[in-house]
Amino acid sequence: MKRIFIIAIISFNILLANKDEKIFSQALLNLLISEILIIFESIRIISYISTVFKCMAYFHLYIYFFKKVNFTSRNKEKIIEKEKGLYNKFSKLEFEKQLFYMKLKNERLLNLAQRDELTQAYNKRTILDIIEKSIKSRKRFSVLMYDIDNFKKINDVYGHITGDKAIKNLAQISKRSIRDVDSLGRYGGDEFIIVLPDISHKGAIHVAERLRDNVSCDSIPRFTVSIGIASYPNDGKTGDELIEIADKGLYMSKEKGKNALSHGRIM
Numbered sequence: 001m002k003r004i005f006i007i008a009i010i011s012f013n014i015l016l017a018n019k020d021e022k023i024f025s026q027a028l029l030n031l032l033i034s035e036i037l038i039i040f041e042s043i044r045i046i047s048y049i050s051t052v053f054k055c056m057a058y059f060h061l062y063i064y065f066f067k068k069v070n071f072t073s074r075n076k077e078k079i080i081e082k083e084k085g086l087y088n089k090f091s092k093l094e095f096e097k098q099l100f101y102m103k104l105k106n107e108r109l110l111n112l113a114q115r116d117e118l119t120q121a122y123n124k125r126t127i128l129d130i131i132e133k134s135i136k137s138r139k140r141f142s143v144l145m146y147d148i149d150n151f152k153k154i155n156d157v158y159g160h161i162t163g164d165k166a167i168k169n170l171a172q173i174s175k176r177s178i179r180d181v182d183s184l185g186r187y188g189g190d191e192f193i194i195v196l197p198d199i200s201h202k203g204a205i206h207v208a209e210r211l212r213d214n215v216s217c218d219s220i221p222r223f224t225v226s227i228g229i230a231s232y233p234n235d236g237k238t239g240d241e242l243i244e245i246a247d248k249g250l251y252m253s254k255e256k257g258k259n260a261l262s263h264g265r266i267m
Contacts, residue, residue: 116186118164119171127185127193131239134195135232142204144211145246146227147191149258158221166190166223173218177211193246201231201263208261216259226253227261235265 114126122130134141148154148166155163167190174184174192183195194211196204208227215225228249236242248264256262 119168119186121171121174121192122183122185124185124187127183127187127195128239128243130183130185130195131193131242134197135237135239139198140200140232142196142199142201142207142229142231143242143246144194144196144204144208144227144229145187145191145243145250146194146208146211146225147189147250149224149226149254151190151223154221154223162221163190166219166221169218169220170215170223170225173214174211177214178207193243199231201229201234204229204231205261212259212261224259226250226258228253229261229263235263 114122116123121127131143148170151163151166154166167186170190170192171184171186174194178184178194178196181197185193185195187193194207196207199207208229212225212227215223228246228251230236230242230245230249232242235245245264249262250264252262252264253260
């Protein structure tokens with residue numbers, strides 16, 4: 001009765017065994033044959049055969065569990081490697097993300113350091129640096145220096161808030177009147193400087209006239225500008241010399257009656 005119960009259990013497990021696990025199924029089958037043969041253990045040869053099948057069953061079980069352990073170990077290693085790969089990928093993405101935000105923050109800080117808060121034009125220090133760099137390149141360029149005519153009257157009549165709006169409006173009109181390669185800077189108050197790379201004195205006159213016309217037509221409240229022109233290297237070899245000539249030209253434009261442009265070459 002006990003033997004029949006064991007045989008039934010083994011048979012049941014054979015039926016439930018995964019078809020892909022051939023070694024395990026073979027082990028159970030060998031064990032089943034062994035148990036069946038033991039019924040005839042009175043016959044010596046059959047007893048030997050039963051022992052052989054039992055040994056084979058144990059051998060297959062050993063192979064099965066050995067492979068199972070190795071397979072599980074390899075799976076763990078693969079899972080660990082996969083997790084490491086995902087972690088490294090995540091770490092790389094996180095690093096690139098942080099690097100991007102750091103660069104963006106640095107660009108914003110640099111922008112704050114270089115730009116005038118009201119007009120977003122370059123500040124005085126930066127525009128003067130651009131002039132010095134342009135001189136070091138030893139390539140021709142021109143400088144326009146200009147301001148709003150009767151700006152004090154705008155402040156007195158309309159107030160300082162309107163005065164700030166006029167300055168901001170002038171910066172916007174100036175940006176529309178020049179090329180992308182040109183540089184606009186706020187020199188101070190309502191006074192601006194434009195650096196025109198690879199533009200001669202004659203070309204600078206055309207740009208200055210376009211700027212003067214645009215300001216006369218588009219400014220709010222309505223105002224005009226006076227402009228002084230200087231060109232490198234004919235009008236000066238240093239930044240100070242160019243600024244001095246452009247400033248003298250601005251003064252001459254005021255003397256002409258304003259809304260004008262002048263070349264303030266030193267005689």
